[in-house]
Amino acid sequence: xxxxxxxxxxxxxxxxxxxxxxxxxVVPRDYAHTGVxxxxxxxxxxxxxxxxxxxxxxTRTDRAGLPAALDTALAPVRSLVVPAGLPADLHASLHxxxxxxxxxxxxxxxxxxxxxxxxxxxxxxxxxxxLTGTIVLDAGPDQGRRALSLVPDRHLIILHARQVVETVPExxxxxxxxxxxxxxxxxxxxxxxxxxxxxxxxxxxxLHVIIVAD
Amino acid sequence: MRIAVVATCLADSxxxxxxxxxxxxxxxxxxxxxxPQAQVCCGQMHVNTGYLKEALPVVRHHVDTFEAADxxxxxxxxxxxxxxxxxxxxxxxxxxxxxxxxERAEALASxxxxxxxxxxxxxxxxxxxxxxxHRVTYHPTCHSLRMLRVGDKPLQLLRExxxxxxxxxxxxxxxxxFGGTFALKNPDVSTAMLADKMSNVxxxxxxxxxAGDASCLMHIGxxxxxxxxxxxxxxxxxxxxxxxxxxxx
Amino acid sequence: MSTFLGVPMRRSRDxxxxxxxxxxxxxxxxxxxxxxxxxxxxxxxxATIRGKRQAVVDEMPDWEALRDSGxxxxxxxxxxxPALLEQLEANVIARGGxxxxxxxxAEANRIVTQIVTATGADEVVKVKSMATQEIGLxxxxxxxxxxxxxxxxxxxxxxxxxxxxxxxxxxxxxxGRAEVREIFLREMADAPEDLTDEPRMLAMAxxxxxxxxxxxxxxxxxxxxxxxxxxxxxSVVESEGNGRMCLTLPETLITVMGIEKILPTFTDLEVFLQxxxxxxxxxxxxPYTSLWTGVTPGDGPQEFHLILLDNGRTNALADEIGRAxxxxxxxxxxxxxxxxxxxxxxxxxxxxxxxPIGAVLTPQLTGIHxxxxxxxxxxxxxxxxxxxFDACPVKIDIPSLLVELRGxxxxxxxxxxLPTGWDGAMKAAAWVMSDEKRFTNAQKGLAAGRLIARKGxxxxxxxxxxxxTGSRNIPAPPTQTSRQWFAETHSATDAGKDRS
Numbered sequence: 002x003x004x005x006x007x008x009x010x011x012x013x014x015x016x017x018x019x020x021x022x023x024x025x026x027v028v029p030r031d032y033a034h035t036g037v038x039x040x041x042x043x044x045x046x047x048x049x050x051x052x053x054x055x056x057x058x059x060t061r062t063d064r065a066g067l068p069a070a071l072d073t074a075l076a077p078v079r080s081l082v083v084p085a086g087l088p089a090d091l092h093a094s095l096h097x098x099x100x101x102x103x104x105x106x107x108x109x110x111x112x113x114x115x116x117x118x119x120x121x122x123x124x125x126x127x128x129x130x131x132l133t134g135t136i137v138l139d140a141g142p143d144q145g146r147r148a149l150s151l152v153p154d155r156h157l158i159i160l161h162a163r164q165v166v167e168t169v170p171e172x173x174x175x176x177x178x179x180x181x182x183x184x185x186x187x188x189x190x191x192x193x194x195x196x197x198x199x200x201x202x203x204x205x206x207x208l209h210v211i212i213v214a215d
Numbered sequence: 216m217r218i219a220v221v222a223t224c225l226a227d228s229x230x231x232x233x234x235x236x237x238x239x240x241x242x243x244x245x246x247x248x249x250x251p252q253a254q255v256c257c258g259q260m261h262v263n264t265g266y267l268k269e270a271l272p273v274v275r276h277h278v279d280t281f282e283a284a285d286x287x288x289x290x291x292x293x294x295x296x297x298x299x300x301x302x303x304x305x306x307x308x309x310x311x312x313x314x315x316x317x318e319r320a321e322a323l324a325s326x327x328x329x330x331x332x333x334x335x336x337x338x339x340x341x342x343x344x345x346x347x348x349h350r351v352t353y354h355p356t357c358h359s360l361r362m363l364r365v366g367d368k369p370l371q372l373l374r375e376x377x378x379x380x381x382x383x384x385x386x387x388x389x390x391x392x393f394g395g396t397f398a399l400k401n402p403d404v405s406t407a408m409l410a411d412k413m414s415n416v417x418x419x420x421x422x423x424x425x426a427g428d429a430s431c432l433m434h435i436g437x438x439x440x441x442x443x444x445x446x447x448x449x450x451x452x453x454x455x456x457x458x459x460x461x462x463x464x
Numbered sequence: 465m466s467t468f469l470g471v472p473m474r475r476s477r478d479x480x481x482x483x484x485x486x487x488x489x490x491x492x493x494x495x496x497x498x499x500x501x502x503x504x505x506x507x508x509x510x511a512t513i514r515g516k517r518q519a520v521v522d523e524m525p526d527w528e529a530l531r532d533s534g535x536x537x538x539x540x541x542x543x544x545x546p547a548l549l550e551q552l553e554a555n556v557i558a559r560g561g562x563x564x565x566x567x568x569x570a571e572a573n574r575i576v577t578q579i580v581t582a583t584g585a586d587e588v589v590k591v592k593s594m595a596t597q598e599i600g601l602x603x604x605x606x607x608x609x610x611x612x613x614x615x616x617x618x619x620x621x622x623x624x625x626x627x628x629x630x631x632x633x634x635x636x637x638x639x640g641r642a643e644v645r646e647i648f649l650r651e652m653a654d655a656p657e658d659l660t661d662e663p664r665m666l667a668m669a670x671x672x673x674x675x676x677x678x679x680x681x682x683x684x685x686x687x688x689x690x691x692x693x694x695x696x697x698x699s700v701v702e703s704e705g706n707g708r709m710c711l712t713l714p715e716t717l718i719t720v721m722g723i724e725k726i727l728p729t730f731t732d733l734e735v736f737l738q739x740x741x742x743x744x745x746x747x748x749x750x751p752y753t754s755l756w757t758g759v760t761p762g763d764g765p766q767e768f769h770l771i772l773l774d775n776g777r778t779n780a781l782a783d784e785i786g787r788a789x790x791x792x793x794x795x796x797x798x799x800x801x802x803x804x805x806x807x808x809x810x811x812x813x814x815x816x817x818x819x820p821i822g823a824v825l826t827p828q829l830t831g832i833h834x835x836x837x838x839x840x841x842x843x844x845x846x847x848x849x850x851x852x853f854d855a856c857p858v859k860i861d862i863p864s865l866l867v868e869l870r871g872x873x874x875x876x877x878x879x880x881x882l883p884t885g886w887d888g889a890m891k892a893a894a895w896v897m898s899d900e901k902r903f904t905n906a907q908k909g910l911a912a913g914r915l916i917a918r919k920g921x922x923x924x925x926x927x928x929x930x931x932x933t934g935s936r937n938i939p940a941p942p943t944q945t946s947r948q949w950f951a952e953t954h955s956a957t958d959a960g961k962d963r964s
Contacts, residue, residue: 133749204705234946265870361850394847437936
């Protein structure tokens, strides 16, 4: 008998032995599934409130203003990496002011050390949850593999208003479970030393979100 | 109403003034109070110390005693005893293989109340006509707060007491550290918890600390007395029973 | 806990392990209570987290509904566990992962070591994992020539300090900033000489130290917060980013998971990702949550191993009442509201699982082997105040579990060896308290107490009641019991004897 067989047999026996009237078959789900805000503009405001609370930098713009906003946001940056699928019409803004732009995988896949030498990364996102200030990446073409948005010290996210929902259930419903998912709710932090919160430990220490109105 | 008093083994033996006050209060409100003389204990101490088998005869005796008595509702001046009666006696009986006893215990429990529950929910009264000219702070005991969920019923009652200066207790919902035999099995942690409770009591500059459970008061009062703080304890029943004509302290 | 033969039983006769200490709780707690640094750190820390938690919970009008759902989902998981585990396994394998089954700590440690050795690595980076602490993985790897580098700041502090964690979520909470600085300067080769004890500076020193490890690591070991059966997805909920580093950069990822950490569907995450952050760190959402399923070509580790760990969980599962302890999502809210934990600290429990949940989980994982077993004192490490039950996001009725386990502790002694002093006293008390004549006779004996009282107070009593009078007075017994008074002042019918 393998350990698998032994364990499963043991677990089955234990489940049977400990069975009782407390075993529920119907799970109540009376929690809020959708949000309370009726105006989507309010949902965006809520997201911005949470992002600022997490000390992320927030820029608001529209599609016409995006290239300029991107260029401005990248002002402190000398070098950056982008995923191959980031919209081509943004490339001009990326290259502004003699910045070095590396496209991951075109042609070379960068090593962790190479990523560490770069100042910033620019990605899109899959969905954002306003109530908790959470932005979710799913490694799609405009986001790239997870290492890209992890190693450089500044992460710039281009988020479209239509991608913003209010509640956690609404946000999770827009995700493909088997994709490599990263849920980001502000820069990394620790409160391990005397509970004093220190922001920016291992993940990117600067998070900049550009919200693009539809 | 015809109200049976569950004296509790502790109050009967060491704090009879609590029982006297309970009886006096209910009689003043016009009710007939009965005292089943055969009563001893609800079994809580044994249950909470892990002696569930030994608790069975104690529970059985409680149920036999009160079943044989003639009353509408029963009242105990103790949140922890009512908690045990309501949530533990049935379990003890079932565990001991006596489902019939469990049903009887649960039937009795359904008409057994803690004092503030009885006054506010059953008798529908918050102003009991009490007079108690002292500065008092109130400790909401854990069983009343979390097991019985009496909420702010004790405070509703205390707010109507004339002449009394009721002061809010800081961190009131923190356990005093008694916990039954916990006070003996873990005396150091128990005392550390007591120290913080006393510190909060003393910060109110109250003359007296009150609660709805004589066991917690024995613990808090024991510490206040040992440290010669000049602050004493008084049970909720004693405050509510006191009038301009008679003080139950 | 002592026997009345006068021989204090403080040390365990059972082997020490990460889930069994060497001292009884009362003995260890006695020392902790007098440790002023610990008391101050803990008191401040738990009060702060309590406040943060309350604020974000108060924001949620559907908090109780979430708790009800979380509790029901976990109960369902326990009832369906075999099928869920098989479903999880199939889905992980379908996406390129390898699944291993480990009956106990020894087997899990062997499996991990074999996998690491096969990669040729002699160093691994670790994300904080309670399960790996429980099995003593780091120590086992060390013995086999593999260095396990903890990458959570607090776990790093504990590791470099050659210490043990004292809290599930903030394991180094017993260390002040000055101590952390000392530890870093002593143990971290690349710590700056002018390192101050400012938390920001300490965190940055850790960042530099660990970054080198992250960028070069070949193998990472993690736990998981939630494993989703219907998709094969695993998750790590974290704050610092070391989790993302370990889960993304190395070539090989090994995840050790207790069999109970499973959820039926991906949708169930909508409940738990709301319950966990608010309950643990008092945030609306923790900074980073990573979710991965098997292996994704070109993204992250290309070799993934999942180890399913029992190690005594089936003991709890087989117990109709006790199995609720397996619902725990390791948020540590119960630790933060527990007045006993606040004063005794985590080490006093002798287990990597301290506090209220530790008091009910640890003895079930190890079993209770009579009153000589130090773990038999864990269910008694509580005043039954119930604050933990109110705080638990999945509504584990810890007070009821504690009482049940106290019953087990007492039962584990029945029929073995000599009864303890407590056994004798409780049996005698039950005999007295189940009959009014015996009780009233015993009450007469209280009169002796009045003889030793001064000004209405008794200040000293002999052992074992000295445990009371060591710090508290007790009032002199009254001259009359309440039943005597009632009988004197009321007629016979009021004694409830007649039914009229």
